[in-house]
Structures are given as structure tokens and as C-alpha cells.
Amino acid sequence: MAKGRFGKYGGQYVPEIVMPVLTELEAAYEKYKNDPEFLAEVRKYFNEYAGRPTLLYYAEKLTKHYGKAKIYLKREDLLHTGAHKINNALGQVLLAKRMGKKRIIAETGAGQHGVATATVAALFGMECKVFMGALDMERQKLNVFKMRLLGTEVVPVTTGTSTLKDATSEAIRYWAANITDTHYIIGSAVGPHPYPTMVRDFQSVIGKEIKEQIKEEAGGKIDYLIACVGGGSNAIGTFYDFKDDNSVQKIGVEAGGRGPAVGDNAITLSSEGPLPGVLHGAYTYLAQDDDGQVIEVYSISAGLDYPGVGPEHSYFRDAGVVKYVSINDQEALDAFQLLSREEGIIPAIESSHALAYLEKLMPNTKEDEVVVVTLSGRGDKDVQQVAKALGEEID
Amino acid sequence: MSRLEEKFANLKENGKKGLIIYITAGLPDAETTVKAVLEAEKAGADIIELGIPFSDPMADGPVIQAAAYTAIKNGMTVKGVLEIVREIRKTSQIPLVGMGYVNNMLHYGFEKFTADAAEAGLDGLIVPDVPHEESAEMKAACKANGMHLVEFVTPGTTDSRISETCTTADGFIYCVSINGVTGVRKIDYSPINNVIEHVKKQTATPCAVGFGIGSVEAAIDAAKQADAVIVGSAVVKRIAEGKLAEACEFINSLRSALDENYSK
Numbered sequence: 001m002a003k004g005r006f007g008k009y010g011g012q013y014v015p016e017i018v019m020p021v022l023t024e025l026e027a028a029y030e031k032y033k034n035d036p037e038f039l040a041e042v043r044k045y046f047n048e049y050a051g052r053p054t055l056l057y058y059a060e061k062l063t064k065h066y067g068k069a070k071i072y073l074k075r076e077d078l079l080h081t082g083a084h085k086i087n088n089a090l091g092q093v094l095l096a097k098r099m100g101k102k103r104i105i106a107e108t109g110a111g112q113h114g115v116a117t118a119t120v121a122a123l124f125g126m127e128c129k130v131f132m133g134a135l136d137m138e139r140q141k142l143n144v145f146k147m148r149l150l151g152t153e154v155v156p157v158t159t160g161t162s163t164l165k166d167a168t169s170e171a172i173r174y175w176a177a178n179i180t181d182t183h184y185i186i187g188s189a190v191g192p193h194p195y196p197t198m199v200r201d202f203q204s205v206i207g208k209e210i211k212e213q214i215k216e217e218a219g220g221k222i223d224y225l226i227a228c229v230g231g232g233s234n235a236i237g238t239f240y241d242f243k244d245d246n247s248v249q250k251i252g253v254e255a256g257g258r259g260p261a262v263g264d265n266a267i268t269l270s271s272e273g274p275l276p277g278v279l280h281g282a283y284t285y286l287a288q289d290d291d292g293q294v295i296e297v298y299s300i301s302a303g304l305d306y307p308g309v310g311p312e313h314s315y316f317r318d319a320g321v322v323k324y325v326s327i328n329d330q331e332a333l334d335a336f337q338l339l340s341r342e343e344g345i346i347p348a349i350e351s352s353h354a355l356a357y358l359e360k361l362m363p364n365t366k367e368d369e370v371v372v373v374t375l376s377g378r379g380d381k382d383v384q385q386v387a388k389a390l391g392e393e394i395d
Numbered sequence: 396m397s398r399l400e401e402k403f404a405n406l407k408e409n410g411k412k413g414l415i416i417y418i419t420a421g422l423p424d425a426e427t428t429v430k431a432v433l434e435a436e437k438a439g440a441d442i443i444e445l446g447i448p449f450s451d452p453m454a455d456g457p458v459i460q461a462a463a464y465t466a467i468k469n470g471m472t473v474k475g476v477l478e479i480v481r482e483i484r485k486t487s488q489i490p491l492v493g494m495g496y497v498n499n500m501l502h503y504g505f506e507k508f509t510a511d512a513a514e515a516g517l518d519g520l521i522v523p524d525v526p527h528e529e530s531a532e533m534k535a536a537c538k539a540n541g542m543h544l545v546e547f548v549t550p551g552t553t554d555s556r557i558s559e560t561c562t563t564a565d566g567f568i569y570c571v572s573i574n575g576v577t578g579v580r581k582i583d584y585s586p587i588n589n590v591i592e593h594v595k596k597q598t599a600t601p602c603a604v605g606f607g608i609g610s611v612e613a614a615i616d617a618a619k620q621a622d623a624v625i626v627g628s629a630v631v632k633r634i635a636e637g638k639l640a641e642a643c644e645f646i647n648s649l650r651s652a653l654d655e656n657y658s659k
Contacts, residue, residue: 012526012529013497013524013525013526014524014526015523015524015547015571016523016526016527016546016548016549016552017551019526019556020549020551020552020553159457159461159464160464173454173456173575173576177575178574179551179574275502276501277498277502278497278524279498280453281524288502291472291473291474291499291502292449292473292498292499292501292502292503293450293499294450294451295450
């Protein structure tokens, strides 16, 4: 079995054409991942550009609302561009620069990763193309405009279902044709090796900071860690440094959408009998039909509706390291409003899935326990859609 | 000797270049596919690469992507593809190689799939998202059922990888002409011709060049060092437009051109 496996998951299921560039990327990442100079550069941009470390905020009113364990929020929503995506984009663009690449490409669904990538491309003066499903472009006009404003070319993808999975395939196709001068910044901890490892490493700053910050806040004890899972990059970043600590219960929250029927949700790990398969270069749990065709998944959150999931999450599921659950659209909408009202923080609809799990968890917690929820992004981008879901039209 | 090996031996004996035609199974339905394969054989195809439609065909360009999408929408399944193979086998012994993506085969079960495929009459498999590194399990399953697993080289494949691929190469080696995906475009075939020269020093396994071949001129260029050329999108496009007769005329023109330029 080849490299880059998490248990039996992961691997490099890509066309031969892509193999040389993956090998090149792997070698570059191996070279720099422990290089003090590279790490210092990443840290510098994390701190001075993106706004790290992010706060670990004690949500006192939300804690009172439930009247049980203390609730802390890891405020990735306060980062530049509004979500954790910038951690990965910065890390990868700095690596691409060292590899001598001239052009950056990315895929995007809701546009958050696209905006983060367009941002770092602007910062480092690199040409940038973002592949986006034509349907998603229509749904996320604001982010399309932002990317263009940042000097990025947004390429509409009209193949397949015209959504994220097709945009990802198209980005890989473009990469295959332009491997010498182009680096592909994949947006989540998915794809062929070394991406799942590399994205995890850049995102693991989230968990590392939580570990440090909780020492000052609550004596270093955490009982529950909660994060939402689409491809799973903020979740893997949150959980990774706690993976061997059994005293911390780690909970990954998937998008339950409209309900359990096929195509009505974006659940890959928390269903009754999930099936692994291969999508975008990795062997991992996958939403697929009886013939092995990848199905179009659904969630109110465009950032969570990906039919696959990072291969390390598949491993964590089987090994029982993380418990995976799901939250439906309505529960996420309720949590979106609750945090807005209680704490004056409008969360991303993705992060609202993690917050919504508090409804189920909190009654079973004790007052001397600590819960940390990763607030992966802010909800400005979702306000219009949420208004619509609540029956209000705003222009 | 398999049908595929026999065909290549036969071509070599007659000093001819092979013509491999790719057809998406189920475009637009099973009946048309069976007819297309049989007509393509009559028009001069030596080997048929039968596309098993997948929802996310990463290595394919727009024409074959759209063909797969249509085929799936019209109800084509992996089992349906094997039915097509059985139907073709009633009247033809043309070598048939299945070209599909790993997830469908994984979902079916590698061993069961290769067993059923061999039983139906497929001679080999091409699985573009299974590079050499990931191919061991698939290779074993194919071998157990007397099927070939075709491997790839590209202009960017390093010498050490070429050597590795050559040691296990089986059926034929798929030589990708250019960095990119399937689809007709103007291509300089000299880089891949250089790779083939290199490959030929290390293995007797035949080499077939594919990607981008959409005209008689391109086929002649591409066949310089190779034993065969693979033509897909240019044929599939015509079938998608309902122009099977035109597709077969095109195949026939490729046949004539290859024979005129290369037959000894």
C-alpha cells in the first residue's frame, strides 16, 4: 500500500499525470514542514496578517442559558476573511512560493476558500484562478465579486452537477495540464496525499492554541471539543492535538440537511452504515449510490455539502477517536439565532451546526466541566440566506 | 494468449499499427453502444476501450465527461456495461478493455468485478485514477481472472517510475501524449515519442498513445514510435450527436491512414 495512509484511508488515487507534481509537493513539504525559517514565516503571517492567535472566549451568557458546563468559543471567525480557511491558504501559498510556482488555483463551493485563496494570491502577487460551480456562482454572487475584486479569475464549472465536487475535479484537471508553474491549494483536509496531512498541519494551530489558552482560562481541563465537519479541516485542526487524550471527548458535527433520505443531507460518517470509496484522490467514507456513483449531497450550509470527507476523519471514526453526529438545517438555524441573541456573535451557518449540538450535549454535562466549540467562521455571508429561511426577503 | 495479446502479436506480424477506439458505454443507450462497437470493428478498429461511466471522471475532458453524465442519467450501470460486453461477445471477438474509475469497481468489489468482467468477456481494465503505487490489489484481482491491467506513462513520468511500470506492465502501456485530460487538441507528440523509445528498451509490452488525437494527421504523428493509437473524444463526440455513421467513416479514415503510412 502506498504512502499517506491513515489506517486504511487516504492514499493517492490520481492520474499518472498528477503523480510527478504530487511527489514534488510531498518532497517540498517534507523539506519545509520542520524548517524553523519556514515555520517562522508562516507564524509571522498568521499573527501579523490573519490575526492569530484567535481568542478563546468564555461565553458566559450562553453558559448561563444552558446552566451546565462552561462553554468556550474558539474564535476563528475573527480571522481576516472571516474563517479558518485563511490558515491553510497562507501556509500553502508560502510553500508554493518556495517551490517557485507562479500561479495558484483553487476550488470553492460557498466561496470562502476561494476568497481566502484570492486574498493570499493578492498578498503575494501571484496569478490566481478559482474554479467554482456555475450553480454556486449564482448562489454566492457576493463572494464571486470579492474574488474578482482581489484580482482572481473565477472560472465557472458547468460539468456534472455544477457544484463543489465538480469544481474540485475541474481544478485537478487544470492542474494536470499546468503542473510545472501551478500550485493547487485544496480547501479542506481532503484529496490525495500529502494534502490531508499538510492541510491538517496548517489548521492544527487551532487545537494548539486551544490547549495553551485553556490553561489560563480553566486550569487546562477540557471535557468536550466540538467542531463542524464538511471536508473537515477546522475539525481536524481542532482535534489533532487532543487525539491521544481520552479525557477529552471529541465530537464532529456533520450536516443533516433536510433529513436522512439519500441526497437530502451531507452525512458521510454519522450514518448507520457508511461506505468508503474513492473521490478526488483519497480512499475515505463517501456519499454514493448503489452503483458507486458519487451523489450530490445537500445542506443549508454550502461549506458542508461535500460528498466525501477528509480521510483522517474516516480513520478517527473507525478508531473511535472522534464521535461523529449530525445536525439538521433547522437545528443549525436555531443555533445561528441563539448565539446572535445571547452573545452578540453571528456565527457562520457551518459553525452553527457545531453550536447546535450543544442542545443535545449540555443537559448531560456537569457544572464543573468545560466545553470548547470551534467557531470556524462568521455569519455575515449567511445573513441573506438565513433571512430567507426565516421567511424574510432582504435585497 | 488473450484476445488482446493475440491482436498485438498479429499486428506486429503484419507490420501494422493498432487502432484503439474509445466508446462510452450507454451513450445514449446500451443498444447504440453494442451497435457502435460492432460498426467500429467493421470500420477498422483493432481494439475497443469501453468506457464505464463514472460521476466524477477526473482524467476526462468535456466530451467524455458529458458522455458519462448522459449515460448515467439514462440509467447505465456497471452491471449494464457488463451486459453490453456479453451482447458484443455473441457476435464479435474484438479485444475489449474496460476503462473506468476505481470507485465503481471498489463498490462492486474488486474481486467480484474482475471475475464478472472476465466472465462477460472483457480482456482488460484501464483505471486512470489508480496509479502504479495504488495498483497492487487491483492487479492481483485482474491476474486471478486472466485480465490485463493497463498502466500509464506520461511525458512527465520520471525514469525510475518508467522502469517500475515496465517491470509490471501488462496488456499494453497507455502512453499519455500530454499533461492534461482527454480531448481533441493540437499536440506535439515528440515528448511522448521519446518516452516510448525509453520504454521500449525495457519491455516488450506494446505501447499505445492516447489523449488529443482527433485527426488523421495527429494519428500518424502519434503512431511514430507506438504500436497503437487511442482515439476517444473525436469518436464519442460524433456518437453523442447521433452521427454513428460519420464516426465510423472517421475510424475508417484513421485505419487507411495508419495502414498507408506504416504498413510494411
